[in-house]
Amino acid sequence: MHDEWEHAHTDYTRPAQRPAPGSLAESEAHWRRYLEGDTPNGWLIQRSAMTEALASGRPMYLLHTTRNITAIRTSGELHVSTGCLVGALYCSPLVRQREGWRPHNLGAYLMETKPNTTPMIFEVTPDAPIPTKGVDYLHLGPVHLSTYLRYQSFLTPAERGRLERALSAGLRSAAVFFDMALRNATAAPEFINQLATAVPSVPFLGYLYFEVLSEYLMLHSATPETKSYAQVGELNNRLYKRLAFAAVDGMHELFDLARFQPRHQQLVQLIASVEPALAPGVAEYVRRRLSHLFACTALHPSQDAAAVTFRSADLGTLRRIAPGLIGQMVFREIRYMPRYQQLYHCFEKAKALEAWDYWNREGIPTPFNGILPKGEIGIHPVYPRSTIRAWTATQDGRGFLHPAQEVTAVFTPHLASWWAPPRHPGQKPTAGQRTTAALGTPPALPSHRSSIKGISACP
Numbered sequence: 001m002h003d004e005w006e007h008a009h010t011d012y013t014r015p016a017q018r019p020a021p022g023s024l025a026e027s028e029a030h031w032r033r034y035l036e037g038d039t040p041n042g043w044l045i046q047r048s049a050m051t052e053a054l055a056s057g058r059p060m061y062l063l064h065t066t067r068n069i070t071a072i073r074t075s076g077e078l079h080v081s082t083g084c085l086v087g088a089l090y091c092s093p094l095v096r097q098r099e100g101w102r103p104h105n106l107g108a109y110l111m112e113t114k115p116n117t118t119p120m121i122f123e124v125t126p127d128a129p130i131p132t133k134g135v136d137y138l139h140l141g142p143v144h145l146s147t148y149l150r151y152q153s154f155l156t157p158a159e160r161g162r163l164e165r166a167l168s169a170g171l172r173s174a175a176v177f178f179d180m181a182l183r184n185a186t187a188a189p190e191f192i193n194q195l196a197t198a199v200p201s202v203p204f205l206g207y208l209y210f211e212v213l214s215e216y217l218m219l220h221s222a223t224p225e226t227k228s229y230a231q232v233g234e235l236n237n238r239l240y241k242r243l244a245f246a247a248v249d250g251m252h253e254l255f256d257l258a259r260f261q262p263r264h265q266q267l268v269q270l271i272a273s274v275e276p277a278l279a280p281g282v283a284e285y286v287r288r289r290l291s292h293l294f295a296c297t298a299l300h301p302s303q304d305a306a307a308v309t310f311r312s313a314d315l316g317t318l319r320r321i322a323p324g325l326i327g328q329m330v331f332r333e334i335r336y337m338p339r340y341q342q343l344y345h346c347f348e349k350a351k352a353l354e355a356w357d358y359w360n361r362e363g364i365p366t367p368f369n370g371i372l373p374k375g376e377i378g379i380h381p382v383y384p385r386s387t388i389r390a391w392t393a394t395q396d397g398r399g400f401l402h403p404a405q406e407v408t409a410v411f412t413p414h415l416a417s418w419w420a421p422p423r424h425p426g427q428k429p430t431a432g433q434r435t436t437a438a439l440g441t442p443p444a445l446p447s448h449r450s451s452i453k454g455i456s457a458c459p
Contacts, residue, residue: 004146005358008139010370012046012132013055018139021299023306025184026292039219041230048373049233050093050104057129060366062091062377063107063401065117069392072409078390079414080352080381084137084369087352087415088378094121095232100400101393105229106237106375108399113252119393121403126365127385133362134370135355138211138297141204141324144331147350154346159337166333167326168315173201175310178298178325182305184291188283189264195290196261203258204328208297210260211371212290213282214240217271218374220278235374242274258332298325341417348415356382356413381411 007018016028036042053060072078080087092107101121103111111119152160171178177198180186186194199206217239218226226236245251247270248259262270264283272279295305303321310318319326334340334347359367365383369376379388388411391403 001146001354002358002361004142005135005354008137008143009133009135009358009362012051012134012370012373018296019301020296021301021308022304024292024295026288028296031289031292035215035219040222041219041226041235044230044233044235045219045372047233048235049095050368050375050377051132051373052233053093054130054132054366054368057126060122060124060126060130060377061094061096061101062122062124062366062379063094063101063103063110063393064089064091064120064122065107065110065114066120067117069118069120069407072407076409077414078381078409078411079416080378080411081416082348082352084135084371084376085367085378086135086137086140086355087348088367088380089122089411091122091377091379092375093377094401097400099398100396100402102400104375105234109238109241111395119395119401120407121391121393121401122379123389124366124379125387126363128363130364130366131362132373133364134368134373136370138208138293138371139324140351141297141327141331143327143351143354145319145323145327147347148327148330148334151346151350154343155337159339163330163333163337164315167329170201170329170333171310171313171315171318174198174205175313177205178294178310181291181294182308184288186287188287191287191291192262192264192267192283195286196263199258199261202325202329203332204325205294206257206260208290208293209286210240210244210257212286212293213243213267213271214374215289215372216282216285217243217274217278218372220281221275222277223275235372237374239274243270246270246273297328298322300324344417345415352413352415356380359383379411382413 010018016032018028020028034042036045066072078089080089083090092110093104094101094107095104096102111117155163177194180191180194195205195209199209218235218237221236221239223236225238229236244255244257244260247262247266248256251259267282267286268279271282299305299308299322300320308321310322313321315326334343337343355367359365359380360383363385365380365386367378367380390407390409392405392407393401394404395401
């Protein structure tokens with residue numbers, strides 16, 4: 001179990017150490033050197049304001065926005081959410097300055113686009129410097145698969161049968177693209193068109209596609225806006241937000257990357273609309289980078305990518321040679337089951353317990369989204385060696401936050417309810433599908449840890 005969670009985390013202060021399949025065109029170390037040393041903003045991977053704050057061992061100040069402040073005050077509890085942070089309260093960094101608390105650009109964006117929420121300031125005082133190890137949800141496939149295999153008895157035989165048929169159908173439909181990605185020898189326009197065609201069959205590819213483009217934009221951008229954020233140690237999150245909303249109709253109402261599937265011509269136009277100078281290089285970057293990440297996230301590290309083929313491979317074989325891919329497919333397919341609201345807590349609580357145990361052992365009270373240290377950071381609800389305080393906040397005309405009223409609540413190891421995205425593109429979730437819960441963090445407690453409720457905005 002510990003090895004699976006270690007595999008899913010990236011430590012940005014050390015050289016690349018995650019084992020990878022053989023015969024890749026470029027190694028993980030090669031990509032790390034390129035991303036950190038040969039892109040305009042790559043230096044922020046190791047030396048962002050957030051990673052420096054983690055490593056300092058000083059109190060962390062985090063922003064969370066909630067629509068449920070009354071419920072938090074009434075219940076005195078805070079619950080956490082799943083998503084890219086597995087089981088943590090979704091936050092973004094704050095920097096304490098003389099004028100007040102300055103939000104990270106991600107937090108500023110969230111407050112601009114969530115006008116009916118209450119901002120909360122959390123102070124997390126750790127017991128020691130926090131490792132700069134972030135959890136990368138793209139590498140959680142083996143965890144998803146092992147959790148499913150452990151608890152598959154919770155499904156009826158008919159449900160398991162439908163799940164396996166859906167997996168087999170998706171694998172057959174996308175097999176040509178999978179083999180193309182592993183060979184990494186196709187012209188970029190054709191590669192991207194085949195990728196876009198495969199996304200509806202294997203929604204995980206939409207997440208992979210989007211994260212590759214987010215990385216490309218954040219690390220390569222050279223606009224005045226991006227440079228101003230870099231000066232304060234931040235990657236520019238607004239870039240990929242603009243991309244997502246331009247690429248998919250209704251994404252502002254339902255952020256679902258299973259619908260992210262621009263073909264080559266549209267991709268170039270989308271990037272040009274975000275930052276024209278980056279459009280000429282985007283297709284080739286996606287071909288190289290996505291091929292690499294697909295092999296690393298889909299295949300078991302013992303495999304030779306050049307020898308693997310998905311065509312005619314049965315599901316049992318693919319569980320062994322591509323556990324990451326099968327796990328990601330299982331995780332997303334289960335969400336469409338009619339009984340998902342009941343099954344959600346069975347499967348997701350099991351993963352959250354493992355994540356909490358891993359973070360306790362590694363000394364991580366504030367896990368962050370480790371695809372890149374871009375500012376998505378959370379609060380772990382059952383870390384035994386830190387204290388937490390929370391306040392509601394007001395925002396002044398210059399954008400600074402100021403504590404208003406301390407919130408007396410404690411974190412509890414419970415997951416907020418969640419709703420499943422609709423199966424078909426364009427279908428809006430009904431009121432019954434959406435279930436929200438209170439989010440928050442506790443005040444400092446004398447000797448033990450607080451608890452919180454929350455809903456993650458990540459995939």
